[in-house]
Amino acid sequence: MDETAAPAVPDFGLWYDFRNPDAGRSFSTFYAEVLEQIAWAESLGLDSVWLTEHHFCDDGYSPSPFVLGSAIAQRTQRMRIGTNLIVSPLHDPVRLAEDAATLSLLSGGRFDLGVGQGYWAREFEAFGRVLKQRPSLLEEGIELIRTAWSGSAAGYEGKRYRLPPLPVTPVPETPPKLLVGAMADVAIERAARIADGFLSTQNVHHRSYLDACARLGRPADEARIYAGQWAIVAEDPEKIWASVGEHALYQLNEYISWGAFGPPESTPRFTDPQQIVDAGAYQLMDAGTAVPHFTELIRSTPQIRDVHFWAMLPGEPVASGSERIAYLAEKVLPQVRAAL
DSSP states (O other): OOTTSOOOOOEEEEEEOOOOOOTTSOHHHHHHHHHHHHHHHHHHTOOEEEEOOOOSOTTOOOSOHHHHHHHHHHHOSSOEEEESOEEGGGSOHHHHHHHHHHHHHHTTSOEEEEEEOOOOHHHHHHTTOOGGGHHHHHHHHHHHHHHHHHTOOSOEEOSSOEEOSOOOSSOOSSOOOEEEEOOSHHHHHHHHHHOSEEEEETTTTHHHHHHHHHHTTOOGGGOOEEEEEOEEESSSHHHHHHHHHHHHHHHHHHHHHHTTTSOTTTSOOOOSHHHHHHTTSSEEEOHHHHHHHHHHHHHHOTTEEEEEEESSOTTOOHHHHHHHHHHIIIIIHHHHHHHO
């Protein structure tokens, strides 16, 4: 692909972790409100919804993305549903293949399976997995999932997993794309080699992924990037940040304590919301800034197939997130789509 050519217009979507640190808000109420928000967002023109996964979190960080995805599929008609991401080494890959195939069938082929190798030692210990085996668990898991979706009954024999010669059914009528998220160079290289697309964070690893694809001989027009954004897009983003910055502080410091950005004992925490903005961990944008920013991002990287934003921060009222969704849908996305 000529990278200077006009890019296809990607999907624009929302990212959910279903974290609920508000002790006064029941999970049943929270789930119901968020599902209503997602159906409403589809009516505004949002194209996709992305779910993520962790376990043993006091705030209920979504442990069951397939269940949530199924509920979303029943409340939407057009939106694509994806995971960004499932920690696949924590799971039996046959069960991942079965659950993903079932969700694909329930949604009319609207589901894509995004996975990653994980990093949180507590989860690996609790599920009886060995942290240092993450790369082989991820890679063999993807091989086994593809085998299961193919309808083959040949079985599988690997270093970490074994499946006797049995069919795995049902076979998805529209096989989900298998996407892999990564941040370290060696993991990005692996994603370029084994995945149908790359789940990125904050757009900082796009060039690393495309360079890895080139080294592997993959044509540029076969590379796919699904770009998760850490941004507050609003008419007065500084005013909004004054009310939601503490939620972002909680979100990022929790990730740091789990080891998401390096060894937790040596990775410094953020001390106040302004430090987060100064470090570029969150971007604050109004439409005047966001429209040219995302237009140029997509023009410069035509491999981007989806751009998605956190719908709300942990503990933020659902209605507050909805205000930003409406602003994004009405003031930003139509202009970006038109420009592209």
